[in-house]
Amino acid sequence: MTRREVARAVAATLGTASLTATALGATPASATGNRDGSADRKPGAKYGPQVRHTGEGPTGYEVTFRYHAPTARRVQLKGEWYFERPSALAERLTGPDHLAETQGLLPRQWQAGDVPASHPNSTSPLWPVVDMAKGRDGVWTYTTPLPGGVYTYGFFVDAQADDTTTSGQLPDPGNPAWNVTDGVLRGRAVDRSQIYVPADPDFPAADLSWQGPAKGARGKLTYATYNSPGHVTPVDENHLVVYTPPGYDPKRVKPYPTLYLSHGGGENEMGWSTQGDLARIMDNLINQGEIQPTVVVMPNATGYASSARDQEHRTDLVERVFPWVEEHYHVSTSASDRAYTGLSAGGMRTAYLLLDNTEQFGYYGIMSAGLPPDTVLTDARTAAMRKVSVFVGCGWQDPINPGFALNGSSLHRGPFRAVRDLTAAGFHVQSDFVDGGHNWHVWRILLKDFLTRVAFLPPTTASAAWGA
Structure with missing residues (x-):
């Protein structure tokens, strides 16, 4: 299935989900880590990311990312969710003369013990870039399961983005950085946003609640x-x-x-x-x-x-x-x-x-x-x-x-x-x-x-x- 087909299939499931917002910042109104995924909505975050506790595999949680762009022809999402499975690597560790290549697993392939890792191994942020699906209300959406932890993500609007670039990347206006208050920026702007996802104890993951x-x-x-x-x-x-x-x-x-x-x-x-x-x-x-x-x-x-x-x-x-x-x-x-x-x-x-x-x-x-x-x-x-x-x-x-x-x-x-x-x-x-x-x-x-x-x-x- 292509990325666009996956996005359309996921979009078709929206509307039945009970979703609540989470965001990341210095004094955030964000997910408390409750099993039901409950969280406070950040003021003004009408289209921010939403976390839902599903209780289903592979992680028990899923996140819906949303971006309001009624006139856009294409909106893409880039997020830190390639994973590696260390126990399945032919060479688990790097050595003086070689590098163990990670598998580039997607969230739906996640298993206990997997950890985020760019693919292929690089000092550049090589993460999946996916097409989002546009709704009649002009909101573009993409839903994915994610295990517990913090993830950085950003959007590309009417751009040709791939796994090797962040040029033109935009933060989530519904989930801005801590130095944006009521739309007013204090200091330097950033081009990406973060989200925290709780862990479901029924799908064991490393304890990253800290x-x-x-x-x-x-x-x-x-x-x-x-x-x-x-x-x-x-x-x-x-x-x-x-x-x-x-x-x-x-x-x-x-x-x-x-x-x-x-x-x-x-x-x-x-x-x-x-x-x-x-x-x-x-x-x-x-x-x-x-x-x-x-x-x-x-x-x-x-x-x-x-x-x-x-x-x-x-x-x-x-x-x-x-x-x-x-x-x-x-x-x-x-x-x-x-x-x-x-x-x-x-x-x-x-x-x-x-x-x-x-x-x-x-x-x-x-x-x-x-x-x-x-x-x-x-x-x-x-x-x-x-x-x-x-x-x-x-x-x-x-x-x-x-x-x-x-x-x-x-x-x-x-x-x-x-x-x-x-x-x-x-x-x-x-x-x-x-x-x-x-x-x-x-x-x-x-x-x-x-x-x-x-x-x-x-x-x-x-x-x-x-x-x-």
């Missing part, structure tokens, strides 16, 4: 601009997003620890607070007592003049971002109360900071990246790095994992090699490899693990938490 709506108090996301002389785009200024935890008290005796969280290539300061589900993850971990209340700073690491080893960004971070954050928020000025982690290109920024600015943070988390190819562990570097905690994590099926050459050049040695080289140099590296590729499903898990097992824990405690 990515869902907070069970308790919620923190706050704030978009900010600071002076950054020499920054190119925008000129002499830059942006960041700040998360403050539930019950944030600017007058409490003990200042808050700070997590600096870096985005990947092609993204910006909005990445972690939207696709990364940062606010909900932090709210849940704090409310459940798994981590201490923490301020999170998500800077924009792009738009600088070209520099070796990302020097311009590192200088801006230390000389301008640190003082700005410390002036506006009640955070500790001690390096032992600062942590830095990032994904992909942000993982490489973490590696540069670990090697060249070791004294600025007490904890470094490298996600889906490795060490620069020219790394030399000098005596001075080695002495400094023995005073900090280092975390390295990646998806087992990520092509970056073993350190493949990309576009004809080797960007780094890969997470495998980073763990090997640092361990050989005598460092205790806390490694974390999970099934998945170069995608947000993996990075959300790595963030939780970094926060609960490494960041702001004494080195001996962090080691014990990992069973070392």
Whole structure:
């Protein structure tokens, strides 16, 4: 059956479904995770996504995506729902010279143990693009089953889209990002939306409820601009997003620890607070007592003049971002109360900071990246790095994992090699490899693990938490 035929067949089932809306944001009105799929409707979200508990296979839940475009000739939907079945891979893990190819399973093929992974394996977001069906009311619809978790999606209107591009992608106007209120944008726009789907215990899936709506108090996301002389785009200024935890008290005796969280290539300061589900993850971990209340700073690491080893960004971070954050928020000025982690290109920024600015943070988390190819562990570097905690994590099926050459050049040695080289140099590296590729499903898990097992824990405690 073609994609268009599937969309038409699904559309024919609408009208009998009892549907309710869910959305993803800092303080969202969204699904509570009840078995019946009940949720509060986001104000103004007339055409947003709807989640329905079916109690039927393969996942127990289905989502209907809707887009109102009466005059459009074609509307397409792109979503993060190719899946891999790790247990069925001929080679479950990547190795130094090969990559295990994922199966590209569709949601209706999902089974317990399957995880989201782009297809084919790539550092690009290779996800299904499907045609939606137009109703008489001008609303285009597409329904699909989905297992529990967070999914990013976007629309293409009258465009020729395929699995390899996001050019022209549009967010869901019925499910906007957290920085859109009553149609007014504060800060930078994003071109995609997110949705959370509860898990049905009758169709076992990994427990990702810690990515869902907070069970308790919620923190706050704030978009900010600071002076950054020499920054190119925008000129002499830059942006960041700040998360403050539930019950944030600017007058409490003990200042808050700070997590600096870096985005990947092609993204910006909005990445972690939207696709990364940062606010909900932090709210849940704090409310459940798994981590201490923490301020999170998500800077924009792009738009600088070209520099070796990302020097311009590192200088801006230390000389301008640190003082700005410390002036506006009640955070500790001690390096032992600062942590830095990032994904992909942000993982490489973490590696540069670990090697060249070791004294600025007490904890470094490298996600889906490795060490620069020219790394030399000098005596001075080695002495400094023995005073900090280092975390390295990646998806087992990520092509970056073993350190493949990309576009004809080797960007780094890969997470495998980073763990090997640092361990050989005598460092205790806390490694974390999970099934998945170069995608947000993996990075959300790595963030939780970094926060609960490494960041702001004494080195001996962090080691014990990992069973070392």
